[in-house]
Amino acid sequence: MWQVDEAKLEAIAIGAGILGTGGGGNPYYGKLQVRRLLRQGAQITVIALDALPDDAVVVSVGGMGAPTVSIERIPRGDEWLVALRALEAHTGKRATHLIPGEIGGANALRPMVVSALAGLPLVDGDGMGRAFPELQMESFAIAGIPATPAALADIYHNVVVFPWLRDAKTLERYARAVTVQMGGAAGYAFPMLSGAQTRATAIPHTLSFAAAIGEAVLDARRMHADPIAAVCETTGGHLLFRGKIIDVQRRLVAGFARGWVELEGLDEYRGTHLRIDFQNEYLIARRDQDVVAVVPDLVCIVDALTAEPVTTEVLRYGLRVAVLGIPAPRALRTPEALAVVGPQAFGYPDVVYQPLPGVYGAEHAERLR
């Protein structure tokens, strides 16, 4: 068990930004909100998955929508709590613990806000080990746990409940359509899990992992060491490219930020190009003609000097960046998972998923406290 303090928060925001693979929402606003709550005396306790009692009532909370929207229209700050309360009212059960639906991006921080406001502990894990653009991509759904009941809320406290939908993909479609009507951003609460279900299906240790990544980056900056090497070491990741952004195509389509970014190589990559396609998150990196990293492995863009994560909504001409590839969590590399989060699920029929070598850093538990 550990507490989120300001130092951990700073580190988690960096780590979650990197694990967000460009999406999950920019963590900056979330960090400011959690910091304010901490300064007001809020306690945010994180417990290990193993410590969850079987009969715990664990709810995943976070935000749904396009990152492009969340940077233009800041959240009210309690829409995730309102969604949680709606789910509790509908089910007649009170949550005992919270878990992030995705550790990537702002969605690592929103459960901390709810934790602080509702006085509920957080579980050290999440449903993705990274960020993904669609709801059915959560490990809970991949493992067959029903996606409903589920709840959405917006900045006006408009509330929508989904008592029963036939699968998580249907929830994705319906909730996405409502989110678009909510102005492109909504708070969500789903699924509601038992402690036993959570232990069986969550990606473990990922809050600690995000903190460890951020601490490695901050330590390296402080020591004038290479923060990018520190990220690779902590995550099990690989440097794929260094370069300058020379083109960005980004459109808001059906509630998603879709597009691609093109980089021109620098240093040892001079004379080559890298292109990355994205749908909220970076999906596929191609160096010249070769595919070098494919979803569900994590394709991350960070600032070339500071390793500060670069999310899709802040991509712009001229930025000098490094591109990293981090092996996906084991649970996302099974055939069942690849059917939902592999390249075919994102509309790339011809791209073969070639796993990056190595192991997702959170699976080296000894590296995390």
Added chain:
Amino acid sequence: MWQVDEAKLEAIAIGAGILGTGGGGNPYYGKLQVRRLLRQGAQITVIALDALPDDAVVVSVGGMGAPTVSIERIPRGDEWLVALRALEAHTGKRATHLIPGEIGGANALRPMVVSALAGLPLVDGDGMGRAFPELQMESFAIAGIPATPAALADIYHNVVVFPWLRDAKTLERYARAVTVQMGGAAGYAFPMLSGAQTRATAIPHTLSFAAAIGEAVLDARRMHADPIAAVCETTGGHLLFRGKIIDVQRRLVAGFARGWVELEGLDEYRGTHLRIDFQNEYLIARRDQDVVAVVPDLVCIVDALTAEPVTTEVLRYGLRVAVLGIPAPRALRTPEALAVVGPQAFGYPDVVYQPLPGVYGAEHAERLR
């Protein structure tokens, strides 16, 4: 109190088709389903608004979506009941009576299906006195009754509940987005009213009115009299035009059938043209340069010989039709109502609502049994 039998059903389907002003869904499938239920022994009882006890729990049920869809994909037949059950489960209250949200088109018949399946009496009235394309256009909402809680269900029994939304227009936007995801058609249940609220806000006598219109048409056909004159007499309506359809523009936009139809005059209208704009329902009729009827007055297209209603989804080149204008119910002609259902609300800033002379037929209670 009266019972719906097969003869009444036949008449109501015609009357509802005429009051549907081109929308509300084609009543044909609904009629077939109610007839089958009647032949299986179902009882459908209609009680007067005045007979409703104050503490009755009255729920408006019906279908949402574009008529163009409902003619291509027939309903499962119980989605309206599933929506009702979801609303009951959410509120913890059981319905004691049902009321049509709109008397126009298929939505006059769907509450009869639910009445037969659930054994609940129907109230003789509705929320529009006609059909309108959007939810906030119900008299209940115009009178200030909250639109939520509300429920939607589809043919897979997927269920969505709206516990609280800030107004009926927000419900319209959110429910419409979900309906599109449901394949363009959904069953709805909302609002849940007390008996006192229903008496204060419903348009009265409209089930009897639909039956009377249909009976007048059927009588005239049997007697070789003019069924169009019979409709005008029963409804307080006016013949606006006779002609042949020479052009139709119809597109499915954002869940609505939008477009216009152009007629070339016949008989006394030879040499003139009439154009009618629609959004699910016929909204504005222009004869050459002159506006001759404007929503909320009812613009109806019927077959030139039989007075069979012609809905927007069956408009086609060559049909010979008569166009009727029927005065709107009194409750729709107030300034408050015109702000929601007048031409400005439909995107016609420059069209002035000039009420047709006369009185909506259901307001002559003595004409109805």
